Amino acid sequence: MDNIKLEIDGKEVKAYETMTILQAARLAGIEIPTLCYNDKLAPYGGCRLCLVELASDNRTRLVASCVYPVQEGQVVKTDSEKLMKIRRMLLELILPLSPTGPVLALAEKYGLKTSRFSAEQSDCVLCGLCVRYCDEVKKANAVGFTGRGIDRKAAYLPDVASRVCSACRECWTLCPSGKVALETDGACFPKPDWEK
Amino acid sequence: MSRLNSSAELEKYREKVLEKRDPNRSRISICAGTGCLALGVRDVIGAFKEEIKKLHLESIVDVKENGCPGFCEQGPIVVIYPQGICYLKVGVKDVPEIISQTIQENRLVEHLLYRDEKTGERIVQESEIPFYKNQKRILLDNNRLIDPQDINDYIALGGYSALARVLFELGPDKTLEAIKRAGLRGRGGGGFPTWQKWETTRRAPGDPKYLIVNADEGDPGAFMNRSLLEGNPHSVLEGLIIGAYVVGAPEGYIYVRQEYPLAVQNIGIAIEQARKLGLLGTNIMGSGFDFDVRVHRGAGAFVSGESSALMSAIEGRVGEPKPKYIHTAVSGINEKPSVLNNVETWANIPLIINKGADWFNKIGGESNAGTKIFALVGKINSSGLVEVPLGTPLRKIVFDIGGGVAGEHRLKAVQIGGPSGGCLPESLLDMPVDFDALSKIGLMMGSGGIIAMDETTCMVDIARYFVNFLSQESCGKCIPCREGLRQMLRILNDICTGKGKRGDLEALEEIAETMRYASLCALGTTAANPVLSTLKYFRDEYQAHIEERSCPAGVCKSLIAYYIDPQKCQACLICARKCPVNAIDGEKDRVHIIDQEKCNKCGTCFEVCPSRFKAVVKLSKGPAPAAVSGESRIIARKR
Numbered sequence: 086m087d088n089i090k091l092e093i094d095g096k097e098v099k100a101y102e103t104m105t106i107l108q109a110a111r112l113a114g115i116e117i118p119t120l121c122y123n124d125k126l127a128p129y130g131g132c133r134l135c136l137v138e139l140a141s142d143n144r145t146r147l148v149a150s151c152v153y154p155v156q157e158g159q160v161v162k163t164d165s166e167k168l169m170k171i172r173r174m175l176l177e178l179i180l181p182l183s184p185t186g187p188v189l190a191l192a193e194k195y196g197l198k199t200s201r202f203s204a205e206q207s208d209c210v211l212c213g214l215c216v217r218y219c220d221e222v223k224k225a226n227a228v229g230f231t232g233r234g235i236d237r238k239a240a241y242l243p244d245v246a247s248r249v250c251s252a253c254r255e256c257w258t259l260c261p262s263g264k265v266a267l268e269t270d271g272a273c274f275p276k277p278d279w280e281k
Numbered sequence: 282m283s284r285l286n287s288s289a290e291l292e293k294y295r296e297k298v299l300e301k302r303d304p305n306r307s308r309i310s311i312c313a314g315t316g317c318l319a320l321g322v323r324d325v326i327g328a329f330k331e332e333i334k335k336l337h338l339e340s341i342v343d344v345k346e347n348g349c350p351g352f353c354e355q356g357p358i359v360v361i362y363p364q365g366i367c368y369l370k371v372g373v374k375d376v377p378e379i380i381s382q383t384i385q386e387n388r389l390v391e392h393l394l395y396r397d398e399k400t401g402e403r404i405v406q407e408s409e410i411p412f413y414k415n416q417k418r419i420l421l422d423n424n425r426l427i428d429p430q431d432i433n434d435y436i437a438l439g440g441y442s443a444l445a446r447v448l449f450e451l452g453p454d455k456t457l458e459a460i461k462r463a464g465l466r467g468r469g470g471g472g473f474p475t476w477q478k479w480e481t482t483r484r485a486p487g488d489p490k491y492l493i494v495n496a497d498e499g500d501p502g503a504f505m506n507r508s509l510l511e512g513n514p515h516s517v518l519e520g521l522i523i524g525a526y527v528v529g530a531p532e533g534y535i536y537v538r539q540e541y542p543l544a545v546q547n548i549g550i551a552i553e554q555a556r557k558l559g560l561l562g563t564n565i566m567g568s569g570f571d572f573d574v575r576v577h578r579g580a581g582a583f584v585s586g587e588s589s590a591l592m593s594a595i596e597g598r599v600g601e602p603k604p605k606y607i608h609t610a611v612s613g614i615n616e617k618p619s620v621l622n623n624v625e626t627w628a629n630i631p632l633i634i635n636k637g638a639d640w641f642n643k644i645g646g647e648s649n650a651g652t653k654i655f656a657l658v659g660k661i662n663s664s665g666l667v668e669v670p671l672g673t674p675l676r677k678i679v680f681d682i683g684g685g686v687a688g689e690h691r692l693k694a695v696q697i698g699g700p701s702g703g704c705l706p707e708s709l710l711d712m713p714v715d716f717d718a719l720s721k722i723g724l725m726m727g728s729g730g731i732i733a734m735d736e737t738t739c740m741v742d743i744a745r746y747f748v749n750f751l752s753q754e755s756c757g758k759c760i761p762c763r764e765g766l767r768q769m770l771r772i773l774n775d776i777c778t779g780k781g782k783r784g785d786l787e788a789l790e791e792i793a794e795t796m797r798y799a800s801l802c803a804l805g806t807t808a809a810n811p812v813l814s815t816l817k818y819f820r821d822e823y824q825a826h827i828e829e830r831s832c833p834a835g836v837c838k839s840l841i842a843y844y845i846d847p848q849k850c851q852a853c854l855i856c857a858r859k860c861p862v863n864a865i866d867g868e869k870d871r872v873h874i875i876d877q878e879k880c881n882k883c884g885t886c887f888e889v890c891p892s893r894f895k896a897v898v899k900l901s902k903g904p905a906p907a908a909v910s911g912e913s914r915i916i917a918r919k920r
Contacts, residue, residue, distance in 0.1 A: 235755070
């Protein structure tokens with residue numbers, strides 16, 4: 086039963102009470118960009134692209150729609166000038182890390198062709214999809230985060246990866262920059278027999 | 282020690298402790314806090330004990346270790362009771378003199394007393410020293426009277442009577458009401474009303490409820506929580522037990538940094554001793570109330586001080602903030618209601634119960650009741666721990682208590698609020714330091730670090746220092762914080778090395794705005810403060826770096842240059858000999874010159890050039906003028 090009514094971008098939207106704002110919006114055909122969201126995984130709140138404006142007590146606040154639950158009578162905006170500006174800046178910040186593929190496509194959608202910033206191209210925006218999928222869905226933990234702050238990296242644990250990855254490879258398609266496929270193909274662990 | 286099973290038994294126990302103590306007996310009280318330990322107080326304590334043994338004075342004098350009184354810069358600190366004579370910077374060599382003069386002859390050792398810089402007058406009593414005199418030490422004062430490893434010292438000063446009162450007289454409702462009326466706000470920096478947090482957790486569904494002491498103090502230069510936990514652990518523990526009773530929590534955690542070994546040790550001993558006396562554990566003081574506490578040692582991540590990250594760490598996971606739309610007071614450890622308060626907040630609780638909400642509320646300013654402990658450091662005469670009523674103007678803290686700026690330079694700025702705090706210019710020093718005044722100008726109280734900076738501090742370099750710190754200490758989970766800090770650091774590095782360009786400042790401001798609005802946790806939303814506050818108050822300094830390629834404070838090595846004034850050089854050879862990279866060419870009667878190619882700008886020549894010559898000049902902007910050569914280098918001297 087659709088038992089909750091809320092307003093998103095001026096449109097009345099129905100949702101189940103267990104839904105997040107993001108889920109309700111997508112169900113209603115309203116697009117909110119995401120990089121770290123996957124409906125098989127617990128919401129992560131890392132990419133911040135899904136921020137929306139929520140009206141509360143005469144002011145608005147920004148919340149991550151991927152974790153924020155729907156509530157009766159909520160008034161949500163997903164396309165304000167402030168949000169556009171934030172999304173553009175977030176994309177401009179990660180574009181040097183991953184200057185092609187889905188990140189570039191998303192950046193272009195927000196009117197961004199190049200970035201003012203430079204950084205070592207790592208082809209990884211640290212969305213954590215591979216890490217979390219391997220943990221939550223596969224329970225294998227063959228890939229994890231190392232380091233902190235600007236030194237944070239996602240890395241395969243050779244010991245585990247060599248045992249489990251070649252038979253799985255499910256994270257390959259999740260990676261928004263194609264790095265996983267690129268890096269794991271023979272680099273971290275041996276190719277499966279049938280590919281040799 | 283046997284269990285105390287009622288309020289009356291506690292009082293009886295206290296009387297017994299006091300009976301054994303003679304207030305008129307000579308006592309040598311020595312600070313055994315971390316600051317004094319680093320200054321070698323262990324040896325001083327050993328020397329006192331040895332000297333007393335040698336002279337067979339055990340029957341007339343005791344040696345006692347106590348908590349940190351806060352004047353760390355002047356340590357090791359030794360106070361002789363009952364007179365209250367305060368000796369500073371005491372070394373092993375001073376011990377025989379103190380024993381023979383003060384203990385045996387009741388005479389003062391003049392040269393160890395505090396000397397007032399202005400009047401030259403010596404001050405005998407600790408409480409008369411300006412550093413202490415201008416403070417209001419309701420939390421820190423007992424540190425000097427307590428051996429933190431002896432529960433009897435705390436009990437002798439009225440310890441655990443607040444707990445007895447709460448358990449047997451007030452009950453949870455009246456206690457909560459007292460905390461509310463006192464107006465206590467969270468000392469970790471947020472300033473959230475403490476009673477409200479307690480009330481939320483108390484009413485929230487879910488069992489068990491948890492209580493946590495946040496002692497993950499990680500700000501560079503800050504040590505107020507450390508000092509309380511090391512010096513008076515029972516005050517924190519008593520506050521926690523009272524909170525547990527109000528909230529109805531059976532279990533608590535003390536989250537303390539592994540890097541604070543003495544705090545870990547002392548709180549551990551305190552917990553043991555409190556358990557033995559029945560003040561902690563099952564059936565506390567015979568009241569039927571059960572509560573126990575565990576020490577969780579943090580692995581040293583700054584971000585783990587954030588509430589959701591800290592609770593993740595206690596659960597045994599990576600200390601990383603979680604996106605939250607429900608307060609941890611409702612869903613914290615294991616998704617159960619959890620109260621997280623700072624060390625200093627907890628230590629205030631017994632005081633409020635003992636002395637009353639009205640007493641507490643009268644200290645401090647409007648909606649900012651009580652005191653706050655600050656770690657006052659930097660280019661200042663008297664640094665250390667400072668406790669003042671909230672709302673005290675910064676100027677009073679820096680000048681009346683801290684004694685103003687050390688050396689010949691003037692005060693330029695004060696950094697307040699920890700790494701994500703901000704820098705205030707001298708002109709704003711009359712601002713009261715309280716939660717609301719600081720947040721009004723976009724800054725925050727933080728846990729209480731104050732760093733005084735003089736004119737030799739480059740504000741761009743300072744911003745870079747804090748951004749670098751945060752870029753290492755952010756967890757790296759969300760894009761705005763991680764990538765924002767990465768780019769800010771790159772831009773600031775460029776500006777400091779003469780590679781700044783037009784548009785950099787606007788880019789910094791744009792990044793800052795996104796970080797503030799979009800970051801996942803408070804580390805990220807405040808991480809741009811060091812940049813924003815310096816841009817706001819010291820923008821001209823940024824512009825000088827970018828447009829003129831000069832560092833007005835003479836700090837950024839890529840921009841500055843050292844030069845020897847040929848008119849002033851007396852060819853004394855001192856700088857040439859001290860230069861670590863042999864960049865100075867000089868001999869007798871020849872003007873010395875610096876090889877700018879070789880110079881690493883360490884500033885040694887500038888420091889060692891005799892003040893009567895002042896021939897070495899620091900230029901805020903390179904390159905240095907061409908050096909003199911040939912005949913003109915010869916110095917003609919009057920014979």
